[in-house]
Amino acid sequence: MKLPTSHFQSAVNAKATIIFAHGAGADKSSDFLANVAEQLVSDGFNVLRFNFPYMDKRLEDGKRRPPDRMPKLVECLAQVIADVDKSLPLFLMGKSMGGRVAATIAKNSDDSIRGVICLGYPFHPQKQPDKLRLEPLQVIDKPVLIVQGDRDSLGSKDEIENYQLSNLCRLYFLPDGDHDLKPRVKSGYTHQQHLNSAIKQINRFIYEYS
Structure with missing residues (x-):
């Protein structure tokens, strides 16, 4: 597998490096990923964004494609991890599906990965609350920060409070937030206020585990 299309942003006197994986429907250059990445770079973290193979193909020919299956997504992220400079503490972060891939691969990773950050974890498909995707968060052996909207349609606060997750998982809920x-x-809140709150939680998490 060739290396995926990627975009590396270097911070001044960087304290850690974050590999940031996109969700199922939007690529590495989406407004959400770009906004979060820019704020983290200004806070002193290197950020590497990349596209999974199906997304590169979608951008090449304009045809909508479903995400690759999890083994292929994990293989792609593993290649990105292998290629990145590990001289600084390394964290995996993902939006929705990207967070699920990051949590999945972290179980079998070495000590170079300090932790995983999930922004809107997809606990289940939309309107399918019985089809749970909890296993990565139950068997993981790395610290995990999950920033979730209260009313996320892929896992609301009320639903998540009934799930059995690893004690290494730390949950932070944003009032009235949706999957984004x-x-x-x-x-009474704005999207930017919630993104700023998420950034603060990410900062605290990285400083704690760097």
Whole structure:
């Protein structure tokens, strides 16, 4: 497998490196990933964003494709990890599906990976609450930060409180946030406020485990 299309942003006097994986429907250059990455770079972290193979193909020919199956997604992330400079503490981060891939691969990773960060973890497919995707978060042996919207349709706060997850998982809920961490106007919060809150949690997590 050739190396996927990637974008590396270097911070001044970087304290850690973050590999940031995209979700099922949006590529590495989506507004969400770009916004979060820029804030983290300004906070002193290197950020590497990349596309999974199916997304590169989608961008090449314009045809919509479903995500590759998990083994291929894991293989791609493993290649990105193998190719990255590990002179700084390394963290895996993902939006939705990307977080699931990161949590899946972390179980079999070496000590170079300090922790996993999931932004809107897909605990189950939309409108399929019985089809749970908990295993990566039950068997993982690395610290995990999950930043989740209260009303995420792929795993709300009420649902998650009934799940059995590893004690290494730390959950942070954003009031009225959806799967993109976005609140409704009537909540009194803005999307940017929630993204800023997520960034603060990520900073604390990385400093704790670097």
